[in-house]
Amino acid sequence: SAVxxxxxxxxxxQRGTSLTIQCQVDSQVTMMFWYRQQPGQSLTLIATxxxxxxxxxxxxxxxxKFPISRPNLTFSTLTVSNMSPEDSSIYxxxxxxxxxxxxxxxxxxxxxxx
Amino acid sequence: AQSVxxxxxxxxxxxxxxxxxxxxxxxxxxxxxxxxxxxxxxxxQLLLKYLSGSxxxxxxxxxxxxxxxSQTSFHLRKPSVHISDTAEYFCxxxxxxxxxxxxxxxxxxxxxxxx
Numbered sequence: 481s482a483v484x485x486x487x488x489x490x491x492x493x494q495r496g497t498s499l500t501i502q503c504q505v506d507s508q509v510t511m512m513f514w515y516r517q518q519p520g521q522s523l524t525l526i527a528t529x530x531x532x533x534x535x536x537x538x539x540x541x542x543x544x545k546f547p548i549s550r551p552n553l554t555f556s557t558l559t560v561s562n563m564s565p566e567d568s569s570i571y572x573x574x575x576x577x578x579x580x581x582x583x584x585x586x587x588x589x590x591x592x593x594x
Numbered sequence: 595a596q597s598v599x600x601x602x603x604x605x606x607x608x609x610x611x612x613x614x615x616x617x618x619x620x621x622x623x624x625x626x627x628x629x630x631x632x633x634x635x636x637x638x639q640l641l642l643k644y645l646s647g648s649x650x651x652x653x654x655x656x657x658x659x660x661x662x663x664s665q666t667s668f669h670l671r672k673p674s675v676h677i678s679d680t681a682e683y684f685c686x687x688x689x690x691x692x693x694x695x696x697x698x699x700x701x702x703x704x705x706x707x708x709x
Binding site (some may be wrong): 481513521522523524525528538550572574578581582583584585587588590 | 626636639643
């Protein structure tokens with residue numbers, strides 16, 4: 481299994497600002513993903529973070545709002561840009577290792593936008 | 595496309611009672627199935643998974659699930675719950691095999707265990 485850490489664990493931000501969330505995996509993984517979990521709801525996939533190339537975004541999510549980087553096999557960042565209160569959610573990073581079909585999750589970043 | 599239905603948004607049970615959390619899925623291809631648990635203010639933890647083979651899958655913390663292809667179900671069971679099992683449980687599906695693809699989650703079931 482992969483152990484995934486995220487920073488920050490939580491933050492309170494002002495409307496119109498941006499926040500970058502970091503995701504670190506303890507081993508090389510093949511795929512990394514970013515999810516959003518709005519209050520009281522299930523997880524929605526934002527994008528697949530591709531190493532060395534642009535992320536693949538799901539319908540309803542755009543790069544200008546959620547820029548993602550993945551400079552190597554164990555690290556990725558998600559930026560929530562120009563935040564509004566509707567962006568208040570838990571953002572989770574996940575990853576799958578080579579030869580496995582199981583996705584492991586980080587502890588999440590709890591974001592509150594005022 | 596795949597979809598997952600968890601009909602019960604909340605399941606209250608007494609401690610030491612058995613519990614079943616229901617999950618049905620829809621897919622036109624073979625699938626992998628997963629149950630994740632989310633304890634309060636924490637991330638998701640893998641409880642168990644079905645990839646192939648035996649349809650009865652055993653996971654951590656005494657949980658098990660049975661894959662029923664004809665009924666397209668993957669219900670989660672535990673014969674005797676503890677207070678510490680209080681959490682949100684998510685069923686998820688991904689297509690198989692052809693490499694790993696994105697997970698589709700159900701809406702979750704909140705298990706409330708009381709003394």
